[in-house]
Amino acid sequence: MGGKSVYLRSVIYMLTVVSFVVLLGCAVYYTSIRSHIVNELMTNNARMDKQIASTYELFLDTTIKAAMVSIGDENGGTRTASDDAVHLDGRNRVEFENQQIYERLNRITKISDFIHSAYYYTHNHVYVSMGFSFELSDFYDKDWMGSLDTTKDLTILPARKLPTLPNGDKEVIPIVMNFPLHALNHTFTYVLHVDANQLFRFLIRNQKVYNDFRFRIIDPSGMIFVSSDSEDELFRQIQDFTYMDPERVLQNREDNYIASRNGKKVIISSYTSPQYGWKYVSESDYDPLSRSMLVPLQIIFVIVALSLLISVIAVTNVSRRLYGPMKDIVRLLGLNEANNRDEYELIMGHIHQFLNENQKLKEAVDRNRQSLKRQFLYDLLVRNVYNEHEIREKLDYFELTQQSNYTVIVFGVDDVEQYVNRFTLGDRMLWEFAMENIVMEIVRQSGTGFFLSLETAKFAVAVSFSTGELSISEAENKAADLVYAMKDAIRKYIKISVSAGVGLARENPGQLNKSYQEGLTALTYAETVGPQEVVTYRELHGASAQPEYPIQLEEKLLQQLMKGDKEGAAARLREMFDERRRSSHPGEQQWLSFQLLHTLARKLMELNIPETDVLFDGLSFSSLCQSILQAKSDQMRLNLLIRWTEWFCGYILERREHTSNEHVRQMLDYIHEHYREPISVDGIAEQIGLNRVYVGRLFKQFVNQNMADYINQVRIEKAVELMSEMNMLVMEISEAVGFNNTHYFIKVFKKLMNVTPGKFMEQLAEQKRLEG
Structure with missing residues (x-):
């Protein structure tokens, strides 16, 4: 019995030691598990903030792009409101145009439920989508106009509160869009007011995961423009909420910490959007979490205290029945482990929910995959903003194969002024689409590549040849051969004359920007040489030997000169x-x-x-x-x-021949008398009884100008007289001076007068107004 008592006492002593160890372990457990759970919770909060930020800004970007597409479609067409109002004048015309503007603004506001209202801004008026307009000096909402930027395609102004209107105050994000896009000068300015809070409520509606959180969105100045807690917080500065440590929120890009609000601890998480610089701040209560952690710990402390008490009593009184309570303790520990597994399942449920939300975001990104791919290629070619690792990742993401050689060809339209003035933005987009199809069809015959539209009237093609192992020089020569085929095809099918510059071949996509810069330099030189020229960068910097002078051609030239043969020379x-x-x-x-x-x-x-x-x-x-x-x-x-x-x-010839001026005088008289009629060299030759070839040479010899140019000069002089004396349309003047094609008349007039007929008539009218 004594040995048994010794055994029992030894067991009890061991139990006592274990109890003390468990007590110490509980203290360590409480400290470590508290830190771990708090860190895990803060990490989840930070991840949720990023998810909310990306989803919110994706919805905002989608709304903006939809509006830009709608506005671009309406302003990019060839038919405008002024076309419909040609036969209206005075007040009716103004009312008609205003009505068109209001209808356009209303259509824009109906694109999305998140667009509260829209402005159409001009240098003199502001039109409001509610159906009224103001002069700039009388505009009720002009305090923000000092920050209006009409030089960029898109500007997002700081959030603000609209002035009081019949439908009440509204917190909005002003979006400024200037059209035409990617142009040096913008002619249309629209201001969209996106309802920031309505967009945010739509985002978190019916999402249980957000129920226990309070969210705020803060602009870079520290102003709260979205809040899920209270509307009284809107348009207040974050500095008013000292418990949040405003300086810490504004200075750090990402942060998580515990603060005290009205005596209660809260977990605050903040994240800064890289796109707009907005702060997404979430807040959740910490005390319920702390209490939930204390419950199992209190149970353990009670068990440990009970074990200590039992161990002291068992030294003298407890027998083998002590094993019953020991089994109960084991069962309790097993039950506790089961509860832990339930917590794990709950956490896993949250993780699966997050993964589902993330998958939805990926699907939204995939829908815009083509636009993202084109932007990546533009940044890679023109801006050179990626390192090698980023390039490999993005090539894999967009399923682009990395090749061993790359050559960039830069095309430029020869007559840029005609290309811009003759064609509308919509027409130019169609031309660029057709040009891309033509060029890529030629590229695909011998390799791979891509086509990009750069600034106005300039385009770039990156070509890579995958057939066999080509040297750098072979790749450049092959690219130069393709350029001539592209240039001729563009000229044949879409009637546009282009010049081209070819850069050096490069071995990896990270060097595409260098080849592009070289192609741009070669194009600049090609444009100085003349239209439809092709120059390679190697030609500009690769030739050093003294060229061979064409002596035989020079001898032939001197022979033609001494014969007086102008055409031969x-x-x-x-x-x-x-x-x-x-x-x-x-x-x-x-x-x-x-x-x-x-x-x-x-x-x-x-x-x-x-x-x-x-x-x-x-x-x-x-x-x-x-x-x-x-x-x-x-x-x-x-x-x-x-x-x-x-x-x-x-x-x-003058030294050899003595030709009378009488025939030339007859030609000049005939042209001045019949310039309103169709005139040809054959007709004039028949009138004065001379050979047409001799008539042309004789006229050029004495007048120092070919007959066709002289006839056009006379007609343009008569057109200027009619513009000064008569109130006629351009088409009527064209017919009156002998042109049967108004477009050709405009082209000749601009060539000789350096201004279009319409602009010249406006200048005459302005001059008469100043003189009168």
């Missing part, structure tokens, strides 16, 4: 320039121009013609040399040299 000049253009370095045409000047100077010395004598167009040979040096393109240099050869041939 001009043909020889073009042949010499074309040969230099096809050789190697584009700058050889400038070098050729200087060599020709030396040759022509020798001819003038042989004929004893001083270099200071006026030869043509008020130019002496000295001033001709200066003009060629200052010419911006090779085509301009060629034209000046051709003009000199024409003068020289005329000089030679």
Whole structure:
């Protein structure tokens, strides 16, 4: 019995030791589990804040893009409200146009339930979607207009409260959109008022996970413009809520901490949106959590205290019946473990719910995958904002295969002014779509690549050849061959003349920006050479040998000059320039121009013609040399040299022949009498009884201008007289002076007068108004 008592006492002593260890373990457990659960809770809160921020801003971006598409469709078409109001004037016209604006604003507000109202802003008026307008000086809501930015496509102004209206105050986020998009000058400005609180309520509606939380959205200035707690908090500064530690919230991008509000502890989590700089702040009660952690701990403390008491009593009185309570303790511990498993299942349930929400967000992103892909390619090519790791990740995400060579081709429309003025924004978008189809069809025949629209009238194509192992030079040559096919196809199918610059081939996509910059440099040079030119960057920097001078062509040119053959001499000049253009370095045409000047100077010395004598167009040979040096393109240099050869041939013929001026006088009289009628060289030749070829040469020799240009000059002079004396439309004036095509009349008028007919008539009217 004594041994049994010793056994029992030993067991009891061990139990006592275990109880003390458990007590110590409970203290450690309480400290560690409290820290762990609090950290886990804060992490979940931070994750939830990011989820709310991304979802809220996704809804906001979707609303903005829908509005931009709607506005772009209405303003981008060729038919406007002013078209419908052509036959209205005065007050009826103004009312009609205002009604069109109100209807447009109402359509915009119906795009989404989150758009409260919209403004249409001009330099003189502000139109409100409720159906009324104000002059800027009388506008009831003009305090915010100092922050209005009409230079960017899209601006999001700080949230604010609309002034009192018939339907009450409203907290909104003003969205400023300027159209046309991506233009240097914007002509339309819309201001959308997005109902910030309604959008947020829609986000958290029927979401039980948000029921125990209070949310606020704060702008960078510290103002609360969205709150789920109380509307009295709206448009108050966060500094008014000292328990939240406002400085800590505003300074840190992300933060989690415990604060005290009215004697109660709360967990505060904040997250800063990288897109708009808004602070998303959530708040949840900490005390219920603390109490829930204390309940199992109190039970354990009671059990430990009971165990200690039993161990003391059992030293003298307890027998084997002590094992009954021990089993009860085990069962209690097992039950406690079951409760822990329930908590785990609850946490897992929350995690699964979060994953489902995250999956929905991913699906929303996938729906905009094509736009995101195009933006990534633009940033990669033009802005160069990614490192190698980010490029690999995004290539995998957008399912783009990384190749071993990349060459960038930059296209530019030759006549940019005509391209912009002749076509509307919608037309240009169609042209760019057609151009992309044509170019990519050619690219796919020998490799892969992508097409991007850059600034107005400029486009880029990145080409990669996957057939075999190509060297860098082979890839560049193959890309240059493709450029000519693209240029010809664009000219053939959509009637647009383009020049192109080809960058150097690169080995990885991270170097696309370098190839793009090189292509842009080559395009700049190609545009100075002339229309429909193709220049590679290697041509600009790769040629160093002295070019070979075309001596045989020069001899033929001198023969044509001494014969007085203007056309033959001009043909020889073009042949010499074309040969230099096809050789190697584009700058050889400038070098050729200087060599020709030396040759022509020798001819003038042989004929004893001083270099200071006026030869043509008020130019002496000295001033001709200066003009060629200052010419911006090779085509301009060629034209000046051709003009000199024409003068020289005329000089030679004049020395040989004595042609009467009577025939020329008859031609001039006929043109001035019949400029309203269709006139041709054949008709004039028939009238005066001469060969048409001789008539053209004779006219050019004496008038120093071809007959077609002279006829157009006379007609334009008569058109200017009609504009000054008569009140006629452009189409009527075009017909009155002999043009049967109004578009051709406008083109010729602008070429000779450096202004369109409509603009010229406006200038005349303004001049008359000032003089009267």
